[in-house]
Amino acid sequence: MKKGFDNDKYLKMQSEHIRERISKFGNKLYLEFGGKLFDDFHASRVLPGFEPDSKLQMLLQLKDQAEIVIVISAEDIEDNKMRGDYGITYDSDVLRLIDAFQSVGLYVGSVCLTKFNEQPSAVLFQKKLESIGIKSYRHYKIPGYPSDVKSIVSDEGYGKNDFIQTERPLVVITAPGPGSGKMATCLSQLYHEHKRGVKAGYAKFETFPIWNIPLKHPVNLAYEAATADLQDVNMIDPFHLEAYGVTTVNYNRDIEIFPVVNAMFELIAGESPYKSPTDMGVNMAGNCIVDDEACCIASKQEIIRRYYAALCEKKTKGYTKNDIMKLELLMKQAGVTPDDRPVVVSALEKEKITDGKPAAAIELPDGRIVTGKTSELLGAASSALLNAIKMLAGIEDEVKLISPDAIEPIQMLKTNYLGSNNPRLHTDEILTALSATAAHSDVARKALEHLPLLKGCDAHSTVLLSSVDIQIFKKLGINLTCEPKYEENGRVFHKH
Template sequence: MKIGFDNQKYLELQSSHIRERINQFDNKLYLEFGGKLFDDYHASRVLPGFQPDSKLKLLKELSEEIEIIITINAKDIEKNKVRGDLGITYDTDVLRLIEAFKNNGLYVSSVVITQYTGQQSADLFKNHLINLGIKVYTHYLIEGYPQNIPYIVSEDGFGKNAYIETTKPLVVLTAPGPGSGKMATCLSQLYHENKRGIRAGYAKFETFPIWNIPLKHPINLAYESATADLNDITMIDPFHLEAYGETAVSYNRDVEIFPVLSAMFEMIYGESMYKSPTDMGVNMAGNCISDDKVCQEASKQEIIRRYYNALNELARGNCLESVVYKIELLMKPLNINVNDRPVVPAALKRAKETGKAAAALELPDGSIITGKTSDLLGPSAALILNALKELAGIDDDIHLISPEAIEPIQKLKTKYLGGKNPRLHIDETLIALSISAASNPVAQLALDQIPKLKGCQAHISVMLAEVDIKLFKKLSIEATSEAVFENKPIYY
């Protein structure tokens, strides 16, 4: 896998730049963290060499100066809003984040429940956190936010919010997902800090879009494809261009909210600390791209994967057609299509040859392995076994798992557990392989190849079952599938 990003340089530059920003204010900076703090796989895909835990490493380097506040919207608690990538509710994810930070030696000082209007579910969650020994603050829904600035920046607006006690110079605001109130919490704190005679600062840390590369660079277009459901659009920062005569890339939501933020800063401090949305950012990722060609190609592939994901979500009824159309429009200027993903034509060709669902996987050396549906295995499971055989140099005719060992598993699935599909999924196949490895050295050899699957690309000719989606993720295989139901079910 080719590398296009210098991760060590990134960590050094980023930590140094954040420290510089802290020193611009009264040794107190509220830093709004956008995107994922843990497992930022989008960044690692479009910036090959970027480590998914880079942001976490960065925070650990600053651990002596940092405390973390997690915000969650009371409305999201009430709606049981779920993180699509993890399949857990936002309130559960708050607990996960607290535990993860704690295990990495980082201090979570409190949780803020935002847009609170007396929701019972929010009260229950607050009590649960308090019982766990976690400080909890409530911030209220402010009428007219964010346009009614004189009211917002007053005792009846931010003044009603609880002041969050902090002790460190760097206060990081993070959340389970968008719309959790990170920015509003930062602004509320600036208001309260100023009342106490402290000129605290505010900054944003978002990896994408990258401000100092071209607007239509594939990396920035890949960001648009990732946020197509939010209708985020990358654009030239007009405020930065006017103030400095320099071109910088921002996105529509930051540009739209900047005049409001600037006016709030003026009401709090008497002047705005920033002249543009770009000024607010502290991201240094664009300075650490070591091979632009590699990153461009990786970003194009990410857009194709996002396109397939949108098609699948549309088929499941989870997104609008406009999301698919938007990503199609992003593909046109880059002159790419689904056939630029090599595993796509390979999987479709195999499916046409067999008349059944099939799959293809690209190995690190560029060779492509396929798998087909059989009476014993689904196409994804067959694909993984065939790939492990190839990596281990095992002849294709050799059975790693005997059919006699698979039949009892199928009987368990259908007769005793009430399943309708007797064929084994990836997880069931790997468990069977591990059992076989106890007495079969060849099976053990195949099992030992699993780490080599990390980063491989796969495509399946029909929509994946949820269990196989999860297993591909656990194996760190980037899998896509056609938006075609294998049996055209109403309930999927």
């Protein structure tokens, strides 16, 4: 797998750029931090070489200067809003983030509850924070936000918000998810700081879209695919083009809100430090792409994966938040179709030659593709997984890693005692059986040791897989797609 991104260069350049921005604002910068800090797997897929925790590692280089303020909407707490990737509520995720930041040595200064209106759940959450020694503050909904700038930037607007006490030059404003009020929190703080005679600054850190690569570059198209549920659209920044005569890329929400934000800056500080939304950003990722072709290939694959994910969600739930027509348009703009995903072609060919039985394919790091078919003992995904590690380990195809005698008792447990109608082993069950076999089999042990090499590989199934199989592929770091159809014709309910 070819690297297209220099992660070490990124860590150095990004931290230096943020230090430089801090110095421009009298040694006090509020940095709105978008995207995922700990597990940015989207970035690592479209920028091969980008580590999922790169942004966290960059912050660790600034940890003596930085403190974290986590922002959460009181309305989201009251509504029990969930994080889809973790399956936990936003307030639980705040606690998770506090633990995660503190465990790596980053200082969490406080939590800010935005849109606060005495919501019972928000009040209880604030008491929970108090009990664990975390300071919390309340920010309120402001009538006329964001258009009534004069009312917002006044003692009756931002002035009513609690002033968040901070100690360090760099204040990182982050949140469990979008719509939490990060920007409003930053601007409220600027208002209070300037009232106190402190000329603090604001900057925005978003990895995507990357501002200094072309608008229709596959990396930026992949970002649109990732946010197809939010209807984000990448655009040329007209303010930057007018101010500097330079073409840069931003996205619609930042461009639409910039005149309002600019007016707020002028009311708070007398003048705006920025001439465009691009000026507000500090992202250096575009300067660290070292192999554009590798990033293009990876991003095109990501667009196809997003397309398949939307199709499968619609099949299993009956609806999808993602705009499938938009994803089809993005594939067209990127010049790809599902057939440009090699594992799709291989899996469908395997299905044909096995009389339409479910099949799966995995592409190995060196480009070889292995397939798996459905049998009495194994599902296609389990079969493909075993075949993949056998090939990586150089084990002959006819060698059985696990004896049928070891598989049959597991099947009996499933069908006779646990009430399953499907005797075939899921991927978690086959890996458990392989691990048990490895205790007394050198061949099984050798195969098991090659399992980590599947991280970052692509896979495709010709039918929808169970949630168990999907989670195993995710834990192994395999990029899985599925055809939007059930194994049994006519089924309308997705079994987990």
